[in-house]
Amino acid sequence: MRSRGGLFALLAGACVIVAAGAVISAVIAQGTAATAPAARSVVLARPYVVFRSLDRAARAGELTSTAVAAPGRRRVRSGRVCARLYANATGGICIARGRSLLGAYEAELLAPDGRVRHRLDLSGVPSRARVSPDGRYGATTTFVTGHSYAAPGEFSTQTLLIDMRTGKAIADLESFTVSLAGRVVDAADVQFWGVTFARDSDRFYATLATAGKTHLIEGRVSARTAHVIHDNVECPSLSPDGTRIGYKKLVGAKGRAWRFHVLDLASKAETPLSETRSVDDQLEWLDDGHLLYGEKGAIWTVSADGTGAPRRYLSDADSPAVVR
Amino acid sequence: MYQVQDSSALVAGHRALLRERSKERRVPRTVVLLGLTSLLTDISSEMVAAVLPLYLVYAAGFTPLQLGIVDGLYRGAAAFVALASGFAADRRKRHKEVASLGYGLSAACKLALVAAGGAVGAIGAIVMLDRVGKGIRTAPRDALISLSASPKTLGAAFGVHRAMDTTGAMLGPLLAFGLLALAPLAFNTIFLVSFCFAVLGLGVIVLLVPGNPARSAREPGPSLRAATDLLVVPRFRALVVVASLLGMATISDAFLYLALQRHLELAPLTFPLLFVGASLAYMLLAVPIGRLADRVGRGRVFVAGYALLLPVYASLLLPAAGLPALALGLALVGASYAATDGVLAALASASLEEEVRGSGLAVITTATNLARFLASVGFGALWTWAGLDVAVMACGIALALAIVVTATLLVKTREPTSDA
Numbered sequence: 001m002r003s004r005g006g007l008f009a010l011l012a013g014a015c016v017i018v019a020a021g022a023v024i025s026a027v028i029a030q031g032t033a034a035t036a037p038a039a040r041s042v043v044l045a046r047p048y049v050v051f052r053s054l055d056r057a058a059r060a061g062e063l064t065s066t067a068v069a070a071p072g073r074r075r076v077r078s079g080r081v082c083a084r085l086y087a088n089a090t091g092g093i094c095i096a097r098g099r100s101l102l103g104a105y106e107a108e109l110l111a112p113d114g115r116v117r118h119r120l121d122l123s124g125v126p127s128r129a130r131v132s133p134d135g136r137y138g139a140t141t142t143f144v145t146g147h148s149y150a151a152p153g154e155f156s157t158q159t160l161l162i163d164m165r166t167g168k169a170i171a172d173l174e175s176f177t178v179s180l181a182g183r184v185v186d187a188a189d190v191q192f193w194g195v196t197f198a199r200d201s202d203r204f205y206a207t208l209a210t211a212g213k214t215h216l217i218e219g220r221v222s223a224r225t226a227h228v229i230h231d232n233v234e235c236p237s238l239s240p241d242g243t244r245i246g247y248k249k250l251v252g253a254k255g256r257a258w259r260f261h262v263l264d265l266a267s268k269a270e271t272p273l274s275e276t277r278s279v280d281d282q283l284e285w286l287d288d289g290h291l292l293y294g295e296k297g298a299i300w301t302v303s304a305d306g307t308g309a310p311r312r313y314l315s316d317a318d319s320p321a322v323v324r
Numbered sequence: 325m326y327q328v329q330d331s332s333a334l335v336a337g338h339r340a341l342l343r344e345r346s347k348e349r350r351v352p353r354t355v356v357l358l359g360l361t362s363l364l365t366d367i368s369s370e371m372v373a374a375v376l377p378l379y380l381v382y383a384a385g386f387t388p389l390q391l392g393i394v395d396g397l398y399r400g401a402a403a404f405v406a407l408a409s410g411f412a413a414d415r416r417k418r419h420k421e422v423a424s425l426g427y428g429l430s431a432a433c434k435l436a437l438v439a440a441g442g443a444v445g446a447i448g449a450i451v452m453l454d455r456v457g458k459g460i461r462t463a464p465r466d467a468l469i470s471l472s473a474s475p476k477t478l479g480a481a482f483g484v485h486r487a488m489d490t491t492g493a494m495l496g497p498l499l500a501f502g503l504l505a506l507a508p509l510a511f512n513t514i515f516l517v518s519f520c521f522a523v524l525g526l527g528v529i530v531l532l533v534p535g536n537p538a539r540s541a542r543e544p545g546p547s548l549r550a551a552t553d554l555l556v557v558p559r560f561r562a563l564v565v566v567a568s569l570l571g572m573a574t575i576s577d578a579f580l581y582l583a584l585q586r587h588l589e590l591a592p593l594t595f596p597l598l599f600v601g602a603s604l605a606y607m608l609l610a611v612p613i614g615r616l617a618d619r620v621g622r623g624r625v626f627v628a629g630y631a632l633l634l635p636v637y638a639s640l641l642l643p644a645a646g647l648p649a650l651a652l653g654l655a656l657v658g659a660s661y662a663a664t665d666g667v668l669a670a671l672a673s674a675s676l677e678e679e680v681r682g683s684g685l686a687v688i689t690t691a692t693n694l695a696r697f698l699a700s701v702g703f704g705a706l707w708t709w710a711g712l713d714v715a716v717m718a719c720g721i722a723l724a725l726a727i728v729v730t731a732t733l734l735v736k737t738r739e740p741t742s743d744a
Contacts, residue, residue: 008531012524019520026507 039063039080041113047324050087053077054297055316063094063114068286068322072314078114084126085319090135091117091164092321095126107140109167118167124158128235128282131164132197137221138162139195139204159192159206161221171224178208178217180228185210194235194282198242205236205245216245216263230263235282237291239304240324246283246291246304260293262304273302275310284320294318354472355481357533358465359488364525365427366489368434369454370496371518375504375511376451398452399697402459403690410463410686415545419464419471419682420535426461427529430454431522437515463686468533470673470681478673479622482666483614490607494600551683559675559737560684564691566730567668570630571695573722575637579703583712584653588644598654605658613662614670622671623734629663630727632656637720641713
């Protein structure tokens, strides 16, 4: 009986040490995250690519940049960790874990040099982020329930338009008046995701989903309206010259796989790209002839005209954004 | 006149008698140790239960509805495991070992949560195994409590155990949210600390709790027949019937607190405080009410415990009466728990032969849980279709009827040893 008591004392000591060690190391990790050096600028000679670096487990998702001329040769790290990222010459959006008790996500609205200008609380799990070319508006999509676009009806998204100057959300896309074939869509199952802005910032494109189908909408922020211009389009991305949309299209007999396509806005001609994997990402245009996307922990590039083969562009990276 | 020359002998004799008496009244060490096991295990499991919804939403993208459905199924599975483990423990006369197996399984699940790293399928499987662990341990542990305590102090013994158990259930979430405040999103740290508490709890039962009292472990245990014949014992059968009836007529905790919150228009953030308030009352009252039950009759206290819920239900139908009324309501809910949960285990233990105690306690626990599950489904459906008032009124009437039936049946099957 005595030896059992001794054994228990030993066990209790071990438990206390393990538990205390776990708590202390978590608190220290928290402390180092909080006192990490202020974010450093990642500005390079344009054009350059900003992305989430995944090569160091300790700071997975660190905002990093590299020159388009020699991608990956030199990586400039910011010290800032993001769950989703977008940037252009006017600034950017880094969606990061908030500092609140429950650690909900917040959008950090960044100046071109990487300083945080504003913070905005978001609800749900981040999915997409974009900033308009002139830096007036930003857009974020979060999953309020569910965490993937793969299962229709089992997720719900919230897409916010943000005034980048004041740091306030100006509208939820669900408050816009959207028409499909001349009729206003007022179904309860309407969802929006994946905004892309035109050069004038006021005009935008996004995905509308209703009744189990997806559509491409073109809208105006100032008028709070949008209308459907094409079907079966998810996560649109407008080319720098403003003539084409790169997007995900559901294909196959069961409609269970995505293929990247490019849509010519004038002729409505669809061109399938040479990437044959089913990839869930919002495309980013590298230039008017090439696109970038993240898949399985790397950034890939593919020609916009459907020729050639996809090529690995950057290893251990995702969320590409081109600053031109 | 006869006089005692040396009164010190008398005084010493009197003292010895007193000591003997208080010894009988005292709750045995084994019960306290089992209470400690439950306290530590509840800290461990409630830490995880408090943060799991957050974890599932942030790390895995679950919806509450999915979680609710899956959880209901798991509870059902655990109920049937409980029957098997109760019988197995009786059969081999190894209550401590079977209970330890349940505690061990739940402890291992906490460590597995760290390894799962947010994979939805794995988390589902782990949560199920955790529930199975709870199903395995409950009946043998209660049997062990009842076998260690003297028949006269069963109420107090279960009272001490339930008070310690509830203390753990209140400390767990506090600890979890404290850790989250220190290190937001450090879910793995919480799982690891939870695992440490579970191992400590397991250590107490394995290393410190004595095994089944010497009572010849060689004698063959009861056959399956003996276990199924349990339901022929009039007193025990009556207890199973009334426990099921009462279980079906009560509003489940979650719904009751939700109804209180709606009725008084409380902020959603206060919701967990309702649980805390009722648990606090339960914790404080479990021992005194258990002792009271030993003294004035367990059946009486059991019936009175359910009657305490009637004014709470009635208050939901009357105009909202403010915070003092809420505090009183929560105190009544806690007192009701104190007068029914452990007391039912004591009542059932007293009606069962020692050989089949694990099986019998498993039957009554399973019946109660099944009845509560039905009640919860029924109340939810009534609330949705007919409104909250109708649902509350229906439950109130059903509960009043069930109380009358209970009182009648308990008096009818009162045993000569009298604990009615």
